[in-house]
Amino acid sequence: MNLFIDDETRARLEGIRALGASEIRPLGLEADRLGRPTPPEHPFFERLVKGGQGRTRWSGAPEASAPGERRSKVGSSRSTLCLAEEMAYWDRGVAVSFPGPGLGEPPLISMGTEDQKQRFLAPFIEPDRPRWGSFAMTEPGAGSDVAGIQASAQKEGGNWILNGAKSFAANASRADWIVVWATVDSSLGREGHRAFVVEKGTPGLEDFQVERKMGLKAYESTSFRLNDCRVPAANLIGGEEHYARKAGFKGAMRSFNATRPLVAIMAVGIGRAALDATTDFARENDLLCDIRVRDRLERARRKLRSARLLCWRAAWLADYGRPNILEASMSKAAAPTAALEAASLGMEVIGTVGGRGDHLIEKLFRDVKAMDIVEGTGQVQRLVMARQLVQFPRN
Ligand SMILES: Cc1cc2nc3c(=O)[nH]c(=O)nc-3n(C[C@H](O)[C@H](O)[C@H](O)COP(=O)(O)OP(=O)(O)OC[C@H]3O[C@@H](n4cnc5c(N)ncnc54)[C@H](O)[C@@H]3O)c2cc1C
Known part of the structure; x- marks a missing residue:
């Protein structure tokens, strides 16, 4: 295993150190004192985006890499880790509040069709404003036992109708879209799972509540409800073929x-x-x-x-x-x-x-x-x- 930290990562680490001392830690302390997340309209986020943050790791082009081949197009996971450690050093809550596709990005990169990557990740290549993505698996009654999620997905013509409740989803109320996991049949356990991109403003995506937390107060962890939330079939991540392979x-x-x-x-x-x-x-x-x-x-x-x-x-x-x-x-x-x-x-x-x-x-x-x-x-x-x-x- 190569433990070398390349020059580009080293330079970016220096940048985070400077930003950490001047802005990240003070913002984290302020959010902790006020007991609320840093609001999305805070000028800090605008400055971050102008400075090149908040971008997707997706390259914008189809990726073909054989097992064992280094996937350089999406960047090195290890250099991402070095940068993430440094950000968390200054304030982990602020680090998670950074604009970007967040935890919604990995399922889109690994399972999404090219069309879905274009629609949902391309706006994060050169974002014109602070944009967030979110990931919602956890429910009030299903956390560790991921197979037990109850949010339901029923196909109706060219749409899916989602119903259920999600909790603790990072940055959900400010996100352009949320990757929502639901089940077509809860008796099927894991095989019934489907992932959907639910876009902001979709009717039935409602009742956002920022959770109270003991720490990490600078970013929002949010619960919300899906009430007959109608999502186009094109937003089923990977398309139906993906799930036909039980994937x-x-x-x-x-x-x-x-x-x-x-x-x-x-x-x-x-x-x-x-x-x-x-x-x-x-x-x-x-x-x-x-x-x-x-x-x-x-x-x-x-x-x-x-x-x-x-x-x-x-x-x-x-x-x-x-x-x-x-x-x-x-x-x-x-x-x-x-x-x-x-x-x-x-x-x-x-x-x-x-x-x-x-x-x-x-x-x-x-x-x-x-x-x-x-x-x-x-x-x-x-x-x-x-x-x-x-x-x-x-x-
Ligand atoms: C700050 C924060 C941010 C989060 N962000 C997100 C997010 O962005 N998106 C999202 O979907 N979710 C998010 N979550 C939810 C998180 O993933 C769940 O809280 C976690 O999976 C645990 O689920 P639970 O809280 O329901 O606990 P439970 O599953 O109810 O577990 C309670 C306790 O029982 C233990 N336990 C459970 N099952 C077993 C077992 N089989 N054997 C032994 N012990 C067991 C657990 O370890 C735990 O100690 C977040 C949570 C927090 C606190």
């Missing part, structure tokens, strides 16, 4: 295998921020001379670095089109645990200062918890790993 749920899982290392590396970024703040506090308060403090800081940093390598390995495999289900789950299981340990150590070191609720470490402690939940909890990753490593439980 629906596999498409969702491929999306998760691509995005789990990304979520995991963001946990590494938050953990690193917590450790840096803890080290600064310990230095300022003469605590570094205590061997126990030094030992625990070293241990926490070592675990974060190990977790980062797992994330890179999962991304490297994805770059070469190789299966990465085990590595994606390993990274997602390890990184949030290491990051939570780092933030908990910070809370111990700052002691009663943390109880006041206005210290960066206390905010990071609240931010980091969600990283174990999003994109499949730690327990669920351990189930996936057990299935891969000891072939139990079976599918």
Whole structure:
């Protein structure tokens, strides 16, 4: 595995560092204090888009790559990981609020037809304004058990009629479109799953409510309802042939295998921020001379670095089109645990200062918890790993 960071990525990392200190962290602290997401009309987003952010990884042209061949046209997943870690270091909530197709992009890239990529991703190649995409799988009654989603999809002429409720979808109320997962028959489990692009303003896409969260307040996690929401057949991702091959749920899982290392590396970024703040506090308060403090800081940093390598390995495999289900789950299981340990150590070191609720470490402690939940909890990753490593439980 190549661990080299190329010059372009290095230069972009420098850019994020500068933006992080001047804007990303201050915006994250402000959203946390106000207890609400940064609004979509905030000039920060306009400036980001003008500066080249908010773009799709899709190249705009059909991609043909054989297994084992490096998929350079969509960029290196590992360089994306380096940039994501740095953004999360400054503020993970703000990082997720960045304009862009978000978690809706992987299913469109991996399953979408060329026509769908043109319609939904092309506007993100050179966006004329801040644009967002969103991804809605979770429901009030179906989180970890993705196969249990109840939102229904019924074909009626040239349309699909969607009904149901979705929750915790990032950036959903500001998105141009949402990738919504629904089922044609809940008794079919995973085989009944279909993914639709539901465009903003579609009648029946309604009742958006921003959820209350303990951390990561700078971006919106939103619930909404689908009430007889009529979606054109052309918005069924991949078309019906895709599902005739029983590839629906596999498409969702491929999306998760691509995005789990990304979520995991963001946990590494938050953990690193917590450790840096803890080290600064310990230095300022003469605590570094205590061997126990030094030992625990070293241990926490070592675990974060190990977790980062797992994330890179999962991304490297994805770059070469190789299966990465085990590595994606390993990274997602390890990184949030290491990051939570780092933030908990910070809370111990700052002691009663943390109880006041206005210290960066206390905010990071609240931010980091969600990283174990999003994109499949730690327990669920351990189930996936057990299935891969000891072939139990079976599918
Ligand atoms: C900040 C945040 C952002 C999110 N963003 C999105 C988004 O953009 N789009 C989206 O679709 N969803 C999103 N989610 C939802 C997220 O994916 C779910 O919360 C997650 O899948 C867990 O589902 P749940 O909350 O229903 O918990 P449950 O599935 O009810 O689980 C509750 C607990 O039981 C454990 N558990 C469940 N099943 C098992 C099992 N078989 N064995 C052992 N333990 C088990 C879990 O690990 C967990 O600890 C987000 C969530 C958060 C917190």
